Each structure stands twice: as C-alpha cells, then as structure tokens.
Amino acid sequence: MTSSRARRPFFGDLRFLIGLVLVVVSVAGVWLLISSSRQTTPVLQATHTVLPGETISSADFQVVEVGLAGLADAYLAPQDLQDDAVATRTLPKGELVPSRASGTTPSCARPRWSSAAPRSPRVWGREAPSSCGTRRCSRTDAHRMLRAFSSAMP
Structure with a gap:
C-alpha cells in the first residue's frame, strides 16, 4: 500500500526551521552570558x-x-x-575601596559625637590630642586619640 501524499523534505518543514532557530538563539545567548560574566574591572583593595x-x-x-x-x-x-587623597572612613584590611571612602580634605579621626557626649575637646577630664587645622591627621594622631579615649574610660 502506497501513500497518496507526497513526502516533503524535512528541512523544508516549518517546525524544523523553528527548532533550528531556537537552538541557534539559545547557543548565542549562553555564549553572550558567559563572556559578559568573565569581564573584570581593576579596583583597589586595602592591604592594611x-x-x-x-x-x-x-x-x-x-x-x-x-x-x-x-x-x-x-x-x-x-x-x-x-x-x-585622605580616607573618609575606616577601611579594614582586604576591603575593596568604595569611591566614597576617599576625599581630598582631611576629616580627622575624631569620634562622631552623639547627642549625649560632650562637644568640647576635653573628654573625661583629659585634653583630646588634635592636630586638625594645622596639618593632616596622621596615623599616630589617630592612635594617640584612641589611646586617650580608651584610657580615660571608666
């Protein structure tokens, strides 16, 4: 028994062409996704x-x-x-450096006062060391300030 209908070639079938287009689009999409995820940017990381x-x-x-x-x-x-450039906030070792963490004017290492804290340079009866206004605060000034505050705490 023979079929009265003539068989069309499979590559002329619309379903075959749609499937082929879907495979090509999915391969191209995965290739673009992987290549875009491999793009890196050089940034600064704190060493200390x-x-x-x-x-x-x-x-x-x-x-x-x-x-x-x-x-x-x-x-x-x-x-x-x-x-x-001067650090505007603490940057722990290993942290990527945000753009906002550096500035051009020294914001000296003074603690941020709460509303309950005294606003004078005298803290717990001791003079707070400060070199702000005369030169940039150095790491030594910041450590000296921290030691003065911590030794005066009850």
Whole structure:
C-alpha cells in the first residue's frame, strides 16, 4: 500500500526551521552570558587597616581584578586615586575601596559625637590630642586619640 501524499523534505518543514532557530538563539545567548560574566574591572583593595583622616597612597592598596558588572563606578580604580587623597572612613584590611571612602580634605579621626557626649575637646577630664587645622591627621594622631579615649574610660 502506497501513500497518496507526497513526502516533503524535512528541512523544508516549518517546525524544523523553528527548532533550528531556537537552538541557534539559545547557543548565542549562553555564549553572550558567559563572556559578559568573565569581564573584570581593576579596583583597589586595602592591604592594611586604614583609619579616617589618614593620607592614602598607592602603597596602601593592591590592585585586584573583580567582576562588578554595573557596579564598577562604585569602587575606586587605580587611576582614580588622587595624590592628596585622605580616607573618609575606616577601611579594614582586604576591603575593596568604595569611591566614597576617599576625599581630598582631611576629616580627622575624631569620634562622631552623639547627642549625649560632650562637644568640647576635653573628654573625661583629659585634653583630646588634635592636630586638625594645622596639618593632616596622621596615623599616630589617630592612635594617640584612641589611646586617650580608651584610657580615660571608666
């Protein structure tokens, strides 16, 4: 018994062409996804703990390649580090450096006063060491201030 209907070639079938297009599109999509996830951006990472008010330079950081996708502008790139940059907040060892963590004016390592704390430089009967206004606060000034505060605490 023979079929009265003539068989069309399979490559002329619409379902075959749609399936072929779907396979090509899915392979191209996976290739684009993988290639975009492998793009990395060089950013700075702290090699030691940096205190607020401390002058920062390239010696304080190492360059690491990380995949940040759309967040690359939120972190400090090696070419964005300025010569007179100062840390505006504490940067623990190993942290990627956010763009907001560096500034050009020293915000000395003074504690942020709560509404209950005294606003004078005298803390618990001792004079708080400060070199702000005369020169940039150094790491030594920040450590001296922390020692004065911690030794005066009850």
